[in-house]
Amino acid sequence: MNVILDILSSVGMWEAVLRIATPLIFGTLGVLLCERVGVLNLGIEGIMTFGAMLGWLTVYSGGDLWMGLVMAGVGGAMFGLLHAVLTVPLGLSQHVTGLGITLFASSFAYYVFRLAVPTATSPPTVEPFRPLAVPGLSEIPFVGQVLFNQTAPTYLALALVAALAWCLYRTPLGLALRMTGENPHAVDAQGINPVSLRIGTIMAGSALMGMGGAFLTLAAFNSFFPTMVQGRGWICVALVVFASWRPGRALLGALLFAFFDAFQLRLQTVVEGVPYQLFLMLPYALSILALVLMARRARVPQALMQPYRRGER
Amino acid sequence: MRFERRDHPSTGLVLLAPVGAVLAALVVAGLLIAIAGANAFEAYGLILKGAFGSRLGFSETLTRATPLILTGLAAAVAFRAKLWNIGGEGQFYIGALAVAAFGMIPAVAGLPPVLAVALCLLAGAVAGMLMLLGPLALRLKFGVDEVVTSLLLNFVAVLFVSMMIEGAMKDPLAFGWPSSVPVPGNAELPKLMERTRLHAGLLIAVGAAVAVWLVQARTVFGMRSRAAGLNPRAASFAGVPLGRTLVSVACLSGGLAGLAGAIEVLGVKGYVTTDLSPGYGYSGIIIAMLANLNPLGVIAAALFSAVMFVGADSMSRALSIPSYIADVTVALSLLTMLVALFLTQYRIRR
Numbered sequence: 001m002n003v004i005l006d007i008l009s010s011v012g013m014w015e016a017v018l019r020i021a022t023p024l025i026f027g028t029l030g031v032l033l034c035e036r037v038g039v040l041n042l043g044i045e046g047i048m049t050f051g052a053m054l055g056w057l058t059v060y061s062g063g064d065l066w067m068g069l070v071m072a073g074v075g076g077a078m079f080g081l082l083h084a085v086l087t088v089p090l091g092l093s094q095h096v097t098g099l100g101i102t103l104f105a106s107s108f109a110y111y112v113f114r115l116a117v118p119t120a121t122s123p124p125t126v127e128p129f130r131p132l133a134v135p136g137l138s139e140i141p142f143v144g145q146v147l148f149n150q151t152a153p154t155y156l157a158l159a160l161v162a163a164l165a166w167c168l169y170r171t172p173l174g175l176a177l178r179m180t181g182e183n184p185h186a187v188d189a190q191g192i193n194p195v196s197l198r199i200g201t202i203m204a205g206s207a208l209m210g211m212g213g214a215f216l217t218l219a220a221f222n223s224f225f226p227t228m229v230q231g232r233g234w235i236c237v238a239l240v241v242f243a244s245w246r247p248g249r250a251l252l253g254a255l256l257f258a259f260f261d262a263f264q265l266r267l268q269t270v271v272e273g274v275p276y277q278l279f280l281m282l283p284y285a286l287s288i289l290a291l292v293l294m295a296r297r298a299r300v301p302q303a304l305m306q307p308y309r310r311g312e313r
Numbered sequence: 314m315r316f317e318r319r320d321h322p323s324t325g326l327v328l329l330a331p332v333g334a335v336l337a338a339l340v341v342a343g344l345l346i347a348i349a350g351a352n353a354f355e356a357y358g359l360i361l362k363g364a365f366g367s368r369l370g371f372s373e374t375l376t377r378a379t380p381l382i383l384t385g386l387a388a389a390v391a392f393r394a395k396l397w398n399i400g401g402e403g404q405f406y407i408g409a410l411a412v413a414a415f416g417m418i419p420a421v422a423g424l425p426p427v428l429a430v431a432l433c434l435l436a437g438a439v440a441g442m443l444m445l446l447g448p449l450a451l452r453l454k455f456g457v458d459e460v461v462t463s464l465l466l467n468f469v470a471v472l473f474v475s476m477m478i479e480g481a482m483k484d485p486l487a488f489g490w491p492s493s494v495p496v497p498g499n500a501e502l503p504k505l506m507e508r509t510r511l512h513a514g515l516l517i518a519v520g521a522a523v524a525v526w527l528v529q530a531r532t533v534f535g536m537r538s539r540a541a542g543l544n545p546r547a548a549s550f551a552g553v554p555l556g557r558t559l560v561s562v563a564c565l566s567g568g569l570a571g572l573a574g575a576i577e578v579l580g581v582k583g584y585v586t587t588d589l590s591p592g593y594g595y596s597g598i599i600i601a602m603l604a605n606l607n608p609l610g611v612i613a614a615a616l617f618s619a620v621m622f623v624g625a626d627s628m629s630r631a632l633s634i635p636s637y638i639a640d641v642t643v644a645l646s647l648l649t650m651l652v653a654l655f656l657t658q659y660r661i662r663r
Contacts, residue, residue: 099647104648111637
């Protein structure tokens with residue numbers, strides 16, 4: 001019991017929660033955007049892998065860290081464009097296309113990585129984002145130490161939650177986005193082209209996924225290695241259902257999830273006699289549990305996975 | 314520009330689609346090879362030579378195709394009924410683990426080989442089935458999308474395998490990497506070619522493809538599973554028991570993926586490690602789509618993937634092109650196949 005209290009009262013634990021949550025926030029917002037306009041994007045796992053690789057490669061070949069993050073976003077948007085073209089104007093199966101994007105983007109990432117680093121036994125490292133202490137605020141005991149001593153992309157992720165929530169619920173663009181996911185025919189009747197809106201939004205969402213991946217190589221770790229995304233993309237897809245497609249709840253879900261992840265990591269080191277693999281299974285098991293709890297209650301965008309063709313119902 | 318649905322896609326076009334898709338994927342991958350500074354034609358020549366040029370290469374290609382046929386079938390039967398089983402990888406591992414566990418029962422070593430092999434295969438198939446029934450139950454009971462649950466279970470399955478082979482099933486005689494206790498010799502699948510790894514599992518896989526084709530084309534269950542995929546509501550009105558049909562489909566699909574894992578252990582490795590599969594479950598999805606969900610087409614699509622994987626390994630030793638180019642090409646062929654299928658169903662009008 002004492003052990004658990006020790007873990008819960010340490011600054012390091014709560015700092016880690018925010019750090020672990022960051023790629024999930026990027027990814028979850030990305031999935032949320034795509035699904036809000038009615039398109040499932042199962043390309044996320046591969047797009048995150050590609051973003052992780054491209055972000056790392058940019059910095060490894062001399063770019064600065066922000067450049068790496070931006071490149072990862074651009075790379076993500078390109079795969080988003082591919083997904084969008086196949087699923088929106090062509091109306092192909094969103095499930096299969098997304099999986100295809102994941103398989104293509106991740107194998108492409110490994111291919112480029114191996115071209116850049118043909119024979120390294122240990123993956124080459126870069127100098128990652130350092131924690132950026134906000135002057136004054138970061139000295140507030142505990143809360144300040146946890147909240148205001150993070151890396152810059154973490155602040156960016158938190159700001160994005162607010163920006164996206166504002167955009168979705170307080171701007172005409174947001175209204176059009178949400179309506180595209182509910183009833184694209186109505187959007188078309190308003191004189192807004194739902195097809196281009198969908199394509200643009202999927203690209204933006206995929207850019208966020210790519211940046212989430214880059215956070216892994218540029219802040220959480222400092223190098224790229226295959227399979228490093230470890231299902232985080234799929235977890236984001238589950239978190240969006242848990243969040244009922246709302247940005248605020250997506251943040252909550254990502255934090256809750258990161259809490260359990262940070263907690264199990266620390267518990268592993270103090271609890272003896274339990275195989276460590278059981279702890280590692282916890283995140284996946286929790287995601288499934290979250291889906292079960294929310295699946296019936298969540299308000300699914302009505303046009304999710306319905307291709308739109310003008311004049312067809 | 315707009316798309317107009319064709320009333321009846323011609324058989325010729327449908328047969329041409331995978332050929333066009335593979336060619337398109339090869340062209341794009343060829344560009345990637347060229348960008349990396351090698352001659353694409355030379356690279357493809359080396360891939361073909363590596364996969365077919367020697368007795369060993371040829372046997373390796375068929376060995377590699379064996380699990381791919383089975384995981385491809387697993388995805389094809391599920392997708393036909395719109396059951397999105399993306400958990401082939403996990404079912405493969407759990408099937409493999411079940412065989413290793415079953416082989417640890419002392420009585421198994423005393424069985425006649427035919428019986429030992431049959432029981433081991435059954436154990437693997439049943440384990441794979443159970444692995445998919447979980448996500449299906451969640452879909453039917455709670456309305457949870459099985460795509461994400463079956464995907465997440467892949468990670469749980471590999472962790473479970475890792476836990477077992479470092480714990481209860483650890484081989485005390487293995488040094489270095491953890492692995493399970495090997496299966497007894499009488500449960501190993503016989504070799505098809507001397508001094509190669511090619512084993513009788515290939516015959517089982519091809520037999521399974523023919524059997525699935527017969528079941529889908531000639532039985533009530535086949536008709537029902539197709540109807541459930543095409544239009545569940547209409548199927549239900551026509552008296553198709555949707556839930557029961559999906560459970561049967563899940564048993565078949567999970568069973569096939571589990572069988573793939575079982576056969577890989579009994580035919581190639583003899584024991585289980587956490588790198589038993591280089592993504593066979595995921596490749597199965599591509600193979601199923603490339604085959605247009607046709608069980609006999611799965612054999613051809615699996616062969617194509619196996620040629621790429623085996624050939625790229627030897628090609629990358631000769632040219633400095635990473636062997637990941639095989640994964641890129643195969644994944645690309647899934648995307649080009651989707652477009653090709655679209656073009657069989659629609660014509661483009663200005």
